[in-house]
Amino acid sequence: MSQYGLLIDYEYCTGCHSCEVSCKNEKKLAHGVYGIKLSEIGPFEITPGNWEWNYIPSPTKLCDLCADRIEKGEKPACVLHCLGLAMDYGPVEELAKKMAAKGKKMVMFVP
Amino acid sequence: MDKDWKIQQPDGTLTVRTCGWSPPGDHPVGCGMKLHIKDGRLVKVEGDPEHPISQGRLCVRCLTLPEYVHHPQRIIYPMKRVGKKGEDKWQRISWDEAMDIICDKIRYFTDNYGAESIVVFGGTGREACLYYYPLAFSSIGTPNCCYPLSGWSCYGPRCSITDYILGAGYPEIDFAGYYPDRYDNPNYKLPEYVVIWGKNPLMSNPDGFYGHSIIDMMKRGTKIICVDPRIHWLGTRAEHVLQLRPGSDTALALGLLNVIINEDLYDHDFVENWTYGFEELKERVQEYPPEKVAEITWVPKEQIIEVARIIGTAKPCPIQWGLAVDENPNGVQLGHAILALIAITGNLDVPGGITIGPPAALMGKWRMETRSQLPDELWAKRIGAEEWPALSTAMATTHPDETLDTLETGKPYKLRMGWFNSSNFISATCSAQPDRWYRALQSLEFNVVQDTFMTPTAMAFADIFLPLPTFAEHDGVVLTHFGRNAIFMGAMNKAFEVGECKSDIEVCIELGKRLHPEHWPWDTAEEFFDDQLKPEFGFDFNDLREKGVFQPSYEYKKYEKGLLRFDGEPGFNTVTGMVELCSTLFEAWGEDPLPYYKEPHYSPYSTPELFKEYPFILTTGARTFTSFHSEHRQVPSLREITPDPIVEINPEAAEKLGIKDGDWVYLENMFGKCKQKAKLTKTIDSKVVHASHGWWYPEKPAEEPSLFGVWESNINTLIPHKHIGKLGFGAPFKSLICKVYKAED
Ligand code: SF4
Numbered sequence: 001m002s003q004y005g006l007l008i009d010y011e012y013c014t015g016c017h018s019c020e021v022s023c024k025n026e027k028k029l030a031h032g033v034y035g036i037k038l039s040e041i042g043p044f045e046i047t048p049g050n051w052e053w054n055y056i057p058s059p060t061k062l063c064d065l066c067a068d069r070i071e072k073g074e075k076p077a078c079v080l081h082c083l084g085l086a087m088d089y090g091p092v093e094e095l096a097k098k099m100a101a102k103g104k105k106m107v108m109f110v111p
Numbered sequence: 112m113d114k115d116w117k118i119q120q121p122d123g124t125l126t127v128r129t130c131g132w133s134p135p136g137d138h139p140v141g142c143g144m145k146l147h148i149k150d151g152r153l154v155k156v157e158g159d160p161e162h163p164i165s166q167g168r169l170c171v172r173c174l175t176l177p178e179y180v181h182h183p184q185r186i187i188y189p190m191k192r193v194g195k196k197g198e199d200k201w202q203r204i205s206w207d208e209a210m211d212i213i214c215d216k217i218r219y220f221t222d223n224y225g226a227e228s229i230v231v232f233g234g235t236g237r238e239a240c241l242y243y244y245p246l247a248f249s250s251i252g253t254p255n256c257c258y259p260l261s262g263w264s265c266y267g268p269r270c271s272i273t274d275y276i277l278g279a280g281y282p283e284i285d286f287a288g289y290y291p292d293r294y295d296n297p298n299y300k301l302p303e304y305v306v307i308w309g310k311n312p313l314m315s316n317p318d319g320f321y322g323h324s325i326i327d328m329m330k331r332g333t334k335i336i337c338v339d340p341r342i343h344w345l346g347t348r349a350e351h352v353l354q355l356r357p358g359s360d361t362a363l364a365l366g367l368l369n370v371i372i373n374e375d376l377y378d379h380d381f382v383e384n385w386t387y388g389f390e391e392l393k394e395r396v397q398e399y400p401p402e403k404v405a406e407i408t409w410v411p412k413e414q415i416i417e418v419a420r421i422i423g424t425a426k427p428c429p430i431q432w433g434l435a436v437d438e439n440p441n442g443v444q445l446g447h448a449i450l451a452l453i454a455i456t457g458n459l460d461v462p463g464g465i466t467i468g469p470p471a472a473l474m475g476k477w478r479m480e481t482r483s484q485l486p487d488e489l490w491a492k493r494i495g496a497e498e499w500p501a502l503s504t505a506m507a508t509t510h511p512d513e514t515l516d517t518l519e520t521g522k523p524y525k526l527r528m529g530w531f532n533s534s535n536f537i538s539a540t541c542s543a544q545p546d547r548w549y550r551a552l553q554s555l556e557f558n559v560v561q562d563t564f565m566t567p568t569a570m571a572f573a574d575i576f577l578p579l580p581t582f583a584e585h586d587g588v589v590l591t592h593f594g595r596n597a598i599f600m601g602a603m604n605k606a607f608e609v610g611e612c613k614s615d616i617e618v619c620i621e622l623g624k625r626l627h628p629e630h631w632p633w634d635t636a637e638e639f640f641d642d643q644l645k646p647e648f649g650f651d652f653n654d655l656r657e658k659g660v661f662q663p664s665y666e667y668k669k670y671e672k673g674l675l676r677f678d679g680e681p682g683f684n685t686v687t688g689m690v691e692l693c694s695t696l697f698e699a700w701g702e703d704p705l706p707y708y709k710e711p712h713y714s715p716y717s718t719p720e721l722f723k724e725y726p727f728i729l730t731t732g733a734r735t736f737t738s739f740h741s742e743h744r745q746v747p748s749l750r751e752i753t754p755d756p757i758v759e760i761n762p763e764a765a766e767k768l769g770i771k772d773g774d775w776v777y778l779e780n781m782f783g784k785c786k787q788k789a790k791l792t793k794t795i796d797s798k799v800v801h802a803s804h805g806w807w808y809p810e811k812p813a814e815e816p817s818l819f820g821v822w823e824s825n826i827n828t829l830i831p832h833k834h835i836g837k838l839g840f841g842a843p844f845k846s847l848i849c850k851v852y853k854a855e856d
């Protein structure tokens with residue numbers, strides 16, 4: 001059986017926090033406890049007009065890849081609600097292919 | 112979408128599909144979601160993957176709706192004030208008692224002082240925008256309905272300009288929202304570039320435009336150009352950011368026109384057949400060569416030329432204009448110049464360009480038409496209508512600045528009763544100098560407030576508080592752009608009840624039936640919606656519930672087909688029948704018929720001496736994901752993400768002032784002062800600061816003088832009253848000056 005993971009396209013993660021909040025709802029997590037948490041890198045200017053500013057959400061050990069939802073045939077809560085449509089769920093081999101095909105600003109998590 | 116919009120789950124949970132609007136606020140974006148109700152409580156909100164626009168996506172404001180709906184501070188019963196104004200003393204009453212008290216007062220003021228002594232204030236964006244006009248005209252019978260923001264500086268100016276220049280409803284970029292198959296529709300063309308001017312649609316979801324559609328388009332290949340004094344996140348993904356000096360936008364637009372016209376990059380066919388006044392515009396833009404515009408705007412000359420060439424040659428290349436057009440006394444000229452750019456480059460009413468709707472439709476039309484229920488002599492008493500014809504022709508409201516003057520002076524007559532619907536405008540939202548409004552509003556003898564929470568405005572003024580239901584608790588129809596460009600329509604479904612709340616339309620009907628039954632034939636909201644929908648589409652409200660969403664489709668190049676003018680002739684519904692690059696109406700109202708640049712009232716160039724004392728240009732009002740203007744501050748999960756009001760300062764400028772990241776600082780100018788938390792960032796110029804609006808502190812003392820700390824971080828106290836454009840539109844919320852210093856207290 002394949003290992004499953006979460007793929008983040010951080011070219012298009014807009015930092016909306018929907019993954020964070022929808023995961024909290026799904027997992028009924030207390031204030032200050034996260035199944036996935038957003039971090040911010042930048043903004044800083046590399047050369048004039050060329051900026052780096054990325055948001056990347058990282059799942060924690062509370063993430064079970066939404067096993068219950070998957071069982072019901074639904075997407076993980078974070079993937080469904082992601083405003084940037086910047087998250088994907090699937091077998092790591094498939095996600096790796098998607099990473100390679102896009103070729104930039106992709107990260108995969110196997111929580 | 113599935114016909115079943117209400118599903119009883121085996122575990123007892125009720126799942127109701129709906130399209131969101133308000134309260135809590137946003138614009139009529141109509142995102143699709145599923146509300147899960149268990150034991151009378153909203154337990155979870157999820158995105159609806161079947162919704163053609165939002166496709167399952169949902170922002171944090173809706174994801175945290177249960178925290179808002181069941182918040183311990185929410186007011187869910189009608190309340191009567193039993194203490195003095197400003198004291199937190201209330202008594203729960205029934206709707207009947209509330210209505211009796213209100214109707215007695217309305218009859219008293221009407222009989223003794225005329226209905227015009229009553230003024231209805233409305234807020235921005237919420238569903239109330241459709242209903243506070245009929246509430247005034249049709250239920251109460253007053254001509255005075257007021258959106259209190261100085262210069263009507265939100266959306267109204269853009270709509271009015273479009274009405275005068277194009278004779279149409281709101282010009283929105285084509286994001287294929289009209290089609291169930293969206294971007295794959297064969298009639299659709301993906302924009303090569305989108306220019307985003309003074310706007311951050313990802314956070315604001317403006318007036319029905321689903322903001323993240325920008326991301327959808329970028330993934331398919333659309334490139335972005337931003338015009339903004341701040342480099343926001345989208346700017347870092349843009350091909351160009353024209354990082355202009357706040358308030359200099361009109362000069363930039365004229366400079367772009369200069370290059371496009373002089374380099375012959377415009378659409379000759381469109382210009383010759385469908386525009387009026389091109390030669391005059393051509394002559395005018397000669398006054399704005401790129402080198403001069405670069406000096407005015409601080410945008411490099413080469414970049415102005417390069418971007419102008421892109422706008423002139425990319426096909427399609429729509430421009431999405433933002434609030435920066437409205438919050439500018441020179442904004443009418445800016446809007447005019449942007450429409451000229453769109454028109455002469457052949458981007459109007461074409462696939463992937465700018466779509467235009469009718470000037471009004473459905474409830475958006477009905478709300479305006481209810482004014483004809485008032486006798487002419489009463490309608491003529493509308494405050495500021497005679498003095499400001501360009502505003503009062505397109506907007507059915509009073510002139511906002513004149514309304515403050517009337518409150519202060521009692522001229523031309525004294526206002527005695529206020530009704531505040533979904534507006535908390537003594538917080539830094541829709542008013543300039545809210546402290547002055549606060550003092551002036553003390554003269555009202557009796558006030559009604561409709562809202563969901565006890566806001567600073569309600570605490571200060573309400574005699575009667577009428578609780579509004581959230582969108583999860585009432586029926587409604589979501590109409591993008593309030594009907595001025597109905598890209599789609601969605602059913603908002605009541606899933607359950609909290610306390611005893613009544614929606615805007617329910618209150619309009621109930622009050623109307625008591626005071627003016629001849630105007631209110633409907634017994635329920637559903638009957639009203641049936642009547643709105645059936646004549647136009649042949650289906651009723653229940654059919655819309657079953658459809659979930661209705662997308663009417665879109666006809667391009669309507670001007671060629673005689674679909675824009677009331678007489679059915681080809682062309683545009685303007686005085687000349689053309690896109691008016693030179694405006695006949697502006698001229699008739701004593702304004703220059705062509706766009707021109709005017710320096711802000713206060714700036715390093717117009718007031719150099721003052722600028723020494725107040726050495727920063729102050730711009731305000733950028734949006735966040737976590738709030739809609741002054742709303743949502745009491746929602747714990749959202750406050751955790753955005754705990755404080757932030758002022759952005761360039762690190763170099765901050766260092767000279769000894770300000771570190773996270774320090775509390777004062778912002779002060781000739782008009783006022785407030786406190787915000789410094790965030791140091793190089794995304795803003797060292798001579799510019801950006802401050803947050805809409806802040807109050809639900810956790811601070813409710814009573815006067817605190818009023819939930821409404822004056823502490825109130826940036827609008829720094830914005831002057833009545834510094835507006837010649838036609839009555841536009842105030843300098845985005846181009847003031849101030850000083851900044853570290854707060855030692
Ligand atoms: S997959 Fe589920 S559990 Fe994991 S981060 Fe996303 S929402 Fe949370």
Ligand code: SF4
Nearest residue numbers: 013016017019082084
């Ligand atoms: S939901 Fe998507 S776009 Fe929003 S912060 Fe998370 S990954 Fe980024």
